[in-house]
Amino acid sequence: xxxxxxxxxxxxxxxxxxxxxxxxxxxxxxxxxxxxxxxxxxxxxxxxxxxxxxxxxxxxxxxxxxxxxxxxxxxxxxxxxxxxxxxxxxxxxxxxxxxxxxxxxxxxxxxxxxxxxxxxxxxxxxxxxxxxxxxxxxxxxxxxxxxxxxxxxxxxxxxxxxxxxxxxxxxxxxxxxxxxxxxxxxxxxxxxxxxxxxxxxxxxxxxxxxxxxxxxxxxxxxxxxxxxxxxxxxxxxxxxxxxxxxxxxxxxxx
Numbered sequence: 001x002x003x004x005x006x007x008x009x010x011x012x013x014x015x016x017x018x019x020x021x022x023x024x025x026x027x028x029x030x031x032x033x034x035x036x037x038x039x040x041x042x043x044x045x046x047x048x049x050x051x052x053x054x055x056x057x058x059x060x061x062x063x064x065x066x067x068x069x070x071x072x073x074x075x076x077x078x079x080x081x082x083x084x085x086x087x088x089x090x091x092x093x094x095x096x097x098x099x100x101x102x103x104x105x106x107x108x109x110x111x112x113x114x115x116x117x118x119x120x121x122x123x124x125x126x127x128x129x130x131x132x133x134x135x136x137x138x139x140x141x142x143x144x145x146x147x148x149x150x151x152x153x154x155x156x157x158x159x160x161x162x163x164x165x166x167x168x169x170x171x172x173x174x175x176x177x178x179x180x181x182x183x184x185x186x187x188x189x190x191x192x193x194x195x196x197x198x199x200x201x202x203x204x205x206x207x208x209x210x211x212x213x214x215x216x217x218x219x220x221x222x223x224x225x226x227x228x229x230x231x232x233x234x235x236x237x238x239x240x241x242x243x244x245x246x247x248x249x250x251x252x253x254x
Contacts, residue, residue, distance in 0.1 A: 025065050026224065028055055029085035032070035033161040037186045037248050038091050050248040054108060055089050057240045058215075062231030074140040074160070077101060080216060087217050087224060091180065093142045093210030103219055105228040107212025108241070109253045112201040113143060116169065116184045116193075117176040125200040130154045133175040136165035143178045146208045170195055178202065182253060 030047065034040035038051040047068055059066035071079045076092075079085050080102060094104045115125035115135075123129050131153040137144045139158045147156050157174055159165040165177045166187045177184070181201065187193040215228045235241045236254065245253060 025067050026059070026087060027069040027085040028059070028066045029069050029071045029076050029079055029088045029090060030055075031073045031076065031090040033073055034163055035091060035183060037182065050244060051089065051091060053244045054235070054241065057235045057244065058089075058108070058228060058231035060231075061234040061238075061240070062227045064227060064231070072160075073138070077216070080218060083218075086221075087215050087228065089215045091183075091213050092216050094212060094214045095142060095210040096207055097145070098210075098216070101219075102216045103221065103225055104214035104216055105225055106232055107214045107254075108232050110212030111181045111253050112204070113146065113178060113209055114181045114184055114201050115176050115178050115199045116188060116196050117199050118169075118172075118195055119197045121175065123176055123199050125202050127151055127153065129199075130176060134173075136168055136174040136177040138162045138165060138179065142209050146202065146205065147178055149205075149208060150202070166193065182249065 030039055030051070035049075035051075037049055039047055039049040042048045047070075052068070055066065055068070058064075069085050071085060073090070076085075076088055076090060077098070080088055088102075091109075092098070094107060098104070115123065115130070117123045123133065127150050130151055134155045134157055135147055135151055136157045136159055137147050139160055144156075144158060147154070157165075157168070159168070162177075162179050162183060165174065165179070168174045169177050170192050176199070181198065184198055188196050188198060215225075215232075217225045217228070232241075241254060242252065
């Protein structure tokens with residue numbers, strides 16, 4: 001073989017090897033928007049948070065080569081079905097509506113939906129208590145679906161991120177917001193959220209609010225779903241899930 005042929009063959013082999021390695025990677029879609037304490041960017045531009053650590057632990061336990069892939073929340077399911085990512089681990093609740101489009105792993109956490117409002121406001125987390133009030137909700141979430149179903153006598157203001165809703169609550173442009181209890185507890189614990197408090201949980205509706213957060217995968221991708229399930233089960237059993245949780249929360253969120 002000539003040197004040119006040998007080099008060409010080597011480049012072809014290297015290309016095929018790189019392609020195989022890339023194919024073995026599992027692209028885990030996370031929301032590009034910050035959602036502390038689950039996921040946010042630190043000062044160095046690195047993703048940190050409870051869910052980021054859980055993703056790392058699940059992938060390690062399942063022996064998956066995972067790479068975080070931030071995607072705008074309102075396009076995260078289309079990115080999965082369009083094969084830009086392989087799984088979603090972004091605090092996505094397992095709901096009947098979503099199960100029509102994608103499959104889910106077992107849940108890896110489950111917390112209630114709550115209402116937060118200014119401390120001075122006497123607001124109950126009920127349709128009657130919020131009648132006539134302006135409620136901020138994040139687009140394309142279970143909270144938007146719930147508010148549209150239950151808070152028909154309230155004005156709903158939709159935001160692309162929960163952080164934007166929180167900012168408007170602080171500024172007094174909305175009266176209340178609905179979101180996950182942990183995310184709102186994190187907000188009211190900050191200087192910006194010191195104005196506000198959690199008024200209580202909304203009435204449970206499993207059909208809308210789901211049965212916990214799981215990893216979303218494409219329909220029929222049973223091998224990846226089962227691998228993630230194995231990873232979740234392992235970190236629950238060996239205490240890794242509890243150890244990560246203890247560094248962020250005072251009680252179990254599973």
